Structure formats: C-alpha cells, structure tokens
Amino acid sequence: MRKLFLLIAVISLLASCGRGDQGQLVGVQGKKWHPEKPLGMTLIPGGAFIMGKSDDDRVGLNNAPPKTVTVRSFYMDETEITNSEYRQFVNWVRDSVVRMKLAIFAEEMGETPGSGGIGEYAFADTEEENMSVYEKYMYDNYYSMGGYEGRKLNKNVDIIWDTRDYPDEYYAEVMDTMYIPIEEVYNGQRSIDVKHLKFRYSWMDIQEAARAEPGKRAEFIKTEEIAIYPDTTVWIKDFNYSYNEPMHNDYFWHDAYGDYPVVGVSWKQARAFAQWRTLYHNTYRKERGKHNVPAYRLPTEAEWEYAARGGLESASYPWGGPYTKNDRGCFMANFKPLRGDYAADQALYTVEAQSYEPNDYGLYNMAGNVSEWVFSSYDPGSYEYSSSMNPSVNDDANMKKVVRGGSWKDVAYFLQVSSRDYEYADTARSYIGFRTVQDYLGTDVTLNQTR
Template sequence: MKKISLYILVALLVYSCGSNDQGELVGVRSKSTWHTKKPLGMVLIPGGSFTMGKEDEDVAASLNTPTRTVTVRPYYMDETEITNAEYKEFVYWVRDSIVRTQLALLSELMSEDANKVLENYQFKNVDTTKMTPYQKYMMNNYGSLGDVNSPLQGRALNWDEDLIWDPNDFPDEYYSEVMDTMYVPIEDSFDGKRILDTKKLKYKYSWLDRSSAARKKGARKDFIKQEIVEIYPDTTVWVKDFNYSYNDPMHQDYFYHQAYNEYPVVGVTWSQAKAFCSWRTKKKNDFLHSRKNPSSVPAFRLATEAEWEYAARGGLEYSTYPWGGPYTTTDRGCFLANFKPSRGNYAVDGALYTVEAKSYNPNDYGLYNMAGNVSEWTNTAYSEASYYISSTMNPNVEMPKNHRKIIRGGSWKDVAYFLQVSTRDYEYADSARSYIGFRTVQDFLGTNINGE
C-alpha cells in the first residue's frame, strides 16, 4: 500500500513540476494545430437561417410547405451531382474487391504446385515483426485487427497485381474459373459475348443508428445495422420509365460509354446513394490511415431536405429559383436550367435528356444544377406534416419505416414548377429513375456561421 501511495505522489509531483499552467485550469490542449480541409469538388455552405417553404401561391394546393424560419449548421456540398465517372469508381472498386477476394481464397485452397499464377493475388499477411503490442493482442484474441466480421482476418487484399479482364489473356484455368463466376450464365449470353453479372456487385457496410441509440435503452450492438446493397445502377430505367418511346441508345450507353462520364448518374435507388456515401467515407479514411494519420473525416451523407433547400437558395431570401428571379430564361431568352419547357419541347433548352453535371451557371454558393437536370435524393422521409412537427434547428424527419423519400430540384423531364427551390416531391426508396440522381454533403467541424 505504501508503494502505491508513493507512486501516486511521484506522479503528482511530476505533473505539477512539468506543467507551466501555474496551477490554473487551462483545459486539455492538442499537441498539433488542426485546420479544416475542403473536400475535392465540394463547396462550403456557411449555414444560417432562412425562410423555408412556399412564400407565394401553393399551385398544387398540397398545404405541406408552410413558411417558417429554419436554421442549419455549416456543411460542405458537392458542387455538382455525382457523375457517371465518380459512381463508376465505386462500382469498379466493389467489382475488383470481389474478384481479388475470390482469387485469394482459391489460392489458399490450392497446392503450391498448382498455385503458380494465383500466388500473385494472395492475401497480404500482416508483418508480425512490425506489429504493435495492441495489434498482437487483437490478433491473438479476436483473429482480427478490429473488424471481427471480416473474412480477411487481419490480412489485406493485394492491389499491386493488375487484374486481367480479356478472356483471351487469362493466365490459367483457375483464374478463368474465378472470372467465370463474375459473368452471366452462358445460356444468357449471345453473339459470343459474356457480360458482367451486375447482381454480383454487392457492397456490405455497417452503421450505427445514433438517433435511436440516444433515445432508447439497450446495448450498443442492438443499434448497429448491417446493409448489403446491389450497387450497379439500373440502366433499364431509360426504357421502363417511358412507354412507347425509343430510348435504347441511352439504355445501352449512358452509364457504359465514356462520352457520358461527366453526366449525372441516374438509375440509383436511395439505398444505393447511401451506400456510395459510406464507400466515399471509407475511401478517404483508408487513405488517411495508410499515411499513419489516426484521424477520420466526418461521414459523407445525403443532405437533409432543409440543407438542400438552403443550399439551393444560394443565400437569397424569397427567391423562386436558385438564380433568384421568377423566370426560367434570361432577358435574352436563354434558358437557365435543363427541364421541360415550352409545352414539352425538351430540346429547346439545349438538351434532350440530361446535360453534363457542370452546365449552366452556378448559384451564389457555386452549386450547379440545383434546379433541373436530375432530381436529387435527400435523407428526409416525406410526410405531409413534416413542416409542422419537425424542429426549426437542423430539421429532419427520418421515419425508417416510411419508404417515401424526399427528392428535390426537378429534372430534365419536369415542368418549371418542380424546379422551384421550395417545391417538395418524393419517390419510393427502392425506386430507380432515369431522372433521379444525388449529391453528397459532409459536416463542417465547428459551428462558426461564416465557416471560418
């Protein structure tokens, strides 16, 4: 007991002698200076108060958008809708991860003599000589470095070796066997072509339902949700959305061909948009951790309905459209957005379908196509009573069992009414449409209303 007391006394003396706070309460200070970093392709929305809802006539007589003053915190938002090229990166990462995992697992089952080719795709084992004591403890007790549900068990996929996609160049039968599982069955092929089975492309992730955990009693594990999502966009929407209409070229080429790389991705459900947000967060955090940076970025997510409308207004009060005026054309007759004008003359605004994500003039926050082009998923569930029951500070009505999700901004096939910044619309979460896309937001760390 005396020895323990002596240790405590020594610790107190060391702390007192080593600090220069002169015994005053100064708080915990970080050793390094922290500065926020704007994510690539995003703009800072400073946050503040605005009048949300219909200030003029409610043409649809829906009575679900009464005006009220709402305040939102600062956040970053993508300056454009997520493009085909950006979403393809997600698709390719999922595809390659599945293939590399299967190659590595098959390699483990094979003998050394038969494993000459696949050994290049084996898992990267953790270097035990460089393990920290904590890592050794985790591996010995959990067989993992953190994710006990991971089939990799502390190992990493080998991304150094390129994958071979041309069947004529497959190195051996074992490699061919793995690749064969990624394509549609031979009886579903024609013209001698095997195409990728997009239903195999599934992304698995976990998330903590913090809102429910904060309001209900229970173990933390009870609020951890697991999602498995088929992430390939539904390209058939170009056909299914329009009866008796020839849209096969869009069906075949819109997501596939590089000519449409900078166009907004469509045919994604609300769940797929959420999965993309999870992957984008993982991508950034994995990079930081690879650089021995222990910090993590705030999660990318879909905007709430209030955040979306605040950003669309661009700091302008009582504006009808993101550009401020009550008209959809300039004084010279040039259209300000991509929609369905002039009694259905789709092409008169410069585009028959969608346009490139960075088209027309941005609003005063630097955001493109907050009106028209494609409608955008938000994180908010649709309820006629939302504006009456939700808070006026960072309002959001989630309602997990409500599958109607708010979409905003109107699209290339909508009339001008749906382009108005205060117009509400919804679609079912499991629906994919040729006129619905999304953009992401990220919380700004801090509360300074000017974002400084």
C-alpha cells in the same frame, strides 16, 4: 527518511517540468485540426431562412407551409454526382469482390504467395512473419475462428483482366464466376455480371440509441448489403412506347457521358455511395496519420433547400425568378419548357453536371437536369412538427423519400426551390440522381459572420 523525502520531491519537480503545464488545467493537447474543403465541394455557410412556399401552392398540395429554420454550416457537392464518379465506386466494389473471391479460393486450395499463381492473391495474414503485433492478435482472437470478415486483402498485386494472362486454372475458375453465363453472351461480348457487385457496410442508428434505455451498443448497429450497379433499364421502363435504347446501352459506362449526372440509382444506393466515399477518403488519411474527416451523407431536406436558394430570401428558383429565362431569352435550367418541347432548352435528356450558371453558393443545376435524393422521408405534415434547428425527418419505416429540384422531364413548377416530391427508397429512375454533403467542423461560419 530525509533522503527519501528529498528524492520524491525531486522526482515530482522533474515530472512537473516534463509536462510543461506547471500543474495547471490546460486540457488534452491533440492534433491541430485544419478544415479542408473536400474536392469538388463548396462551403455553405450556416444561417436561417424561410423554408417552404413563399407564394400560392398552385397544385394544391398544401405540404410546404412557410417556416423559419436554421441550419449549421456544411460542404456540398458543386454538381450532381457524375457517371464517372459513380463508376469509381463501382470499380472499387468490383475489384474488392474479385480480390475476396481469389483470396478465399487460394486459402481453400492451400495456395500461398510463395506458390505463385492464385497464391499471390492470398489473404495478407497468410504469412505470419509479415503481420504486425496487432494484426496477429486480431487474427488469433477473431479471424482464425472461421469466416472471412475482417481479413486483410493483398492489394499489392494487380488484378489480371486479360484472359490470355491468367496465371493458373484456379485464377481462371474464380474469374469465370464474375462474368455472365456463356449462354447469355451475344455479339461476342461477355461482360461482368453486375449482380455480384454488392457493397456491405455497417452504421449506428444514433437517433434510436439516444432515445432508448441504456443497452448494448450492438443493438443499434445495422448492416446493409446493397447491389450498387445503376439500373440502366430505367431508360426503357420509365417511358412506354418510346425509343431510348441508346441511353440504356451507353449512358452509364461510355466516356461520352462521363461528366453527366448518374441516374438509375435508388436512395439506398445513393446512401451506400456516401458510406463508401467516407471509407475511401478516411483510408487514405489513416495511412498518412491524419484525422478522419466527417462522414459524407445525403443532405437533409432543409439543407438542400437552403443551399438551393443560394442566400436569396423568398425566391422561386436558385437564380431568383420568377421567370425561367434570362434577359437574353435563354432558359436558365434543363427541364420541360413551353408545351412539352424537350429540346427548347438545348437538351433532350440530361446535360453535363457543370452546365448553366451556378447559384450564388457556386452550386450547379440545383434546378432541373436531374431531381436529387435527400435523406428525409416524405411526410406532407413534417414541416408542422419538425425542429426549427437543423430539421431532419427520416423514418426507416417510411419508404417514401423526398426528391428535390425537378429534372429534365419536369415542368417548371418542380424546379422551384420549395417544391417537394418523393419516390420510394428502393426505386430508381432515369431522372433522379443525387449529390452529397459533409458536416463542417471547427470555427463557426454563418451568413452573418465568416472568420
């Protein structure tokens, strides 16, 4: 009995030494978190500001009464999302759709990687010997029961776009479905049918879940499927009796406009882009064993106005104001100046996203160029009932979403940092774009204290 007691004591001592905590409460030791500034973003230090009109509401909207609010720190895109950046999203969705179609058809035809041709694009779980224990478990318990949701695509083989190099008839048949019908082809150019380019994602309505009675988590998970290609016809539909065909034909896809802000994107498409950007970034980090980063998202109305002010209290514009010209007589933004002379500011339509001088937070074109979607729903009285701490008003039933900043076709009033406007969530315009934000985690950073 004595020997058994001594043995237990020795084991206990060894276990304690192995922990290294000497039996004290030290907390769970996880990975060290090192805040990283996302590429193309700048850190906006949290703080308080007076949100709303600091002078008379000249158009009598009466929907922006001054209110002191506080926002937490966040990262924000230095520029509006450009055509080039949005094309990266479009190309990723296009490639994913093609790979899924190829994998499904390969399975239906019984083709596997060993058979060559379309078989090289079969699902990665087709060959059991190459699956991990977890992948095999998921396949046996979920994926093998029908459907293709969650199946792993084979991304180790390149998609073949040149019709002269198609490996077999099955491959050609799948690719044929991705292009516009032959009868719609003109000028010898058969382009991708953009109706196939849809991005599907799920998200959890945490606000609704937190206020509801305890229930199943699945009740608050929502799935969206969004056609993500910009509506290039906005350049025609927004302007009656106006010749804008060159912008319709070339603005989104031509490299000449790569650094210009993307337009023709609805609020829903802008949200889908933010979801994809999160997925894309975290997939890369997961492969390297790193922490996930906070989700990219659209800014709230309060965050947008706070960032646009650049730390200037009661200013009319991001550069201060009250004038739209500097001391050399040059316009400070791209808008509709004077008596409607679009070219007076040296730009007829949009300008490159990194044009004019940035505000004191390093943000470009927070006034003019393109108006920007924010997450918030438009309600004239929202300032009256919204919280003064990180205010955010978004009602899924309210399709009116706030746009801020004014655009290349707006007069100076709409360039003011406190001016509000709205558009419907499923509507795209030739003068509305967006930029994204990401929450800042870790050591607190405010205007009063930076550590």
